[in-house]
Amino acid sequence: MTAGGRGSEHRSFLQFALEHSLVLPLGASLALAWANTFAVSYARFAHALEFSVNDVGMVFFFALAAKEVVEATAPGGALHTWRRAALPVIAAAGGMAVPALFYVLYAHVTNERALLRGWAIPCATDVAFSYLVAKVIFRRHPAIPFLLLLAIADDALGLVVLAVFYPPRDLHMLIGVLLMTAAIFGSLGLRRKRVRSFWPYVMAGGTLSWLALHWGGLHPALALVPIVPFLPHAARDPGLFVAAPPGARDALSQFEHWWKYPVQGVLFLFGLVNAGVPLHDSGPGTWAVLVAILAGKPIGIGLSVGLAVAAGCRLPQRLAWRDVIVVGCAAGIGFTVALFFATAAFPPGPLLDETKIGALFSVTGAGLAFAAAALLRVGRFRASGAERP
Known part of the structure; x- marks a missing residue:
């Protein structure tokens, strides 16, 4: 196999690994x-x-x-x-x-x-x-x-x-609500002004939302969830x-x-x-x-x-x-x-x-899924011709 072919295979594998979060x-x-x-x-x-x-x-x-x-x-x-x-x-x-x-x-x-x-x-x-x-x-x-x-x-x-059942710290709802309100209305304003770059939404709305969740006692990893829409x-x-x-x-x-x-x-x-x-x-x-x-x-x-x-x-x-x-x-x-x-x-x-x-x-669970598929004759385990590949 040529070096170019091996390089192509390596790139394909890397792409597959990234696409499937391996x-x-x-x-x-x-x-x-x-x-x-x-x-x-x-x-x-x-x-x-x-x-x-x-x-x-x-x-x-x-x-x-x-x-x-x-x-x-x-x-x-x-x-x-x-x-x-x-x-x-x-x-x-x-x-x-x-x-x-x-x-x-x-x-x-x-x-x-x-x-x-x-x-x-x-x-x-x-x-x-x-x-x-x-x-x-x-x-x-x-x-x-x-x-x-x-x-x-x-x-x-x-x-x-x-968000509801696993707040990482004590809840300070007033601070959180005020900051989240600012984040949402700020993002809404950007949307109405037809701002096409995602950066203002992330930097302004996302930062305010992160602070709202962090200070409000909820998990800040969810900060962009209310901003993405x-x-x-x-x-x-x-x-x-x-x-x-x-x-x-x-x-x-x-x-x-x-x-x-x-x-x-x-x-x-x-x-x-x-x-x-x-x-x-x-x-x-x-x-x-x-x-x-x-x-x-x-x-x-x-x-x-x-x-x-x-x-x-x-x-x-x-x-x-x-x-x-x-x-x-x-x-x-x-x-x-x-x-x-x-x-x-x-x-x-x-x-x-x-x-x-x-x-x-x-x-x-992957092994269980394959075992169940083989036992029930599902998908690739169906009889030949029963399902097109």
């Missing part, structure tokens, strides 16, 4: 190795970067998630009109409620009441990992957009849970997690182009800073998260979809019940958001380490 598990793997060999130096490193990564860098990760919600709910988007959004939103709600219930039951049955504060950890779905698994299993199939819609709804509901965007939806065309000049598309790859660096650091836990620190919190998310997600999604269909909703064409089960298993990969919820729920200590290990090991 830098995150790389950072997490390095963190695990570091924490289990040189624990003291890792602890110093993680403590030094924790604030800048979790409270500042992750602002842009959640902003890109909010961007997907904005485009999906815009006219012509995948979630526009309540009829199109209803079933995946109901599935997301069920996929959050049942894991939370399982987690709480586990904590009560094992008499580990201190774990109760972490009830939201197994509610999470890692969009990038789940999408990658679904894409490998289903290739071109309605199950993929259904899972993405479900994951977006899960993210949106998760942002609400994070004000960014001017084109009247089109290129598709879920499909990059806008390179020539797109609207502010929302330019924001995505600018921050798409820097956010991958943030995710690498997020894994490196937060995933380093001694594996011997596993305990009841680990099993509470794993049991709740790996069992609760497919059960919750399956039950909620069943109830919705019984109430009059319809499954998308070519989406069978077997596919729904596999989607539920794939949605059981919590990873990124589960790690974030764990750091928000518990202070440094044994409970945080235990639940972090559970969040990390939720990647075994």
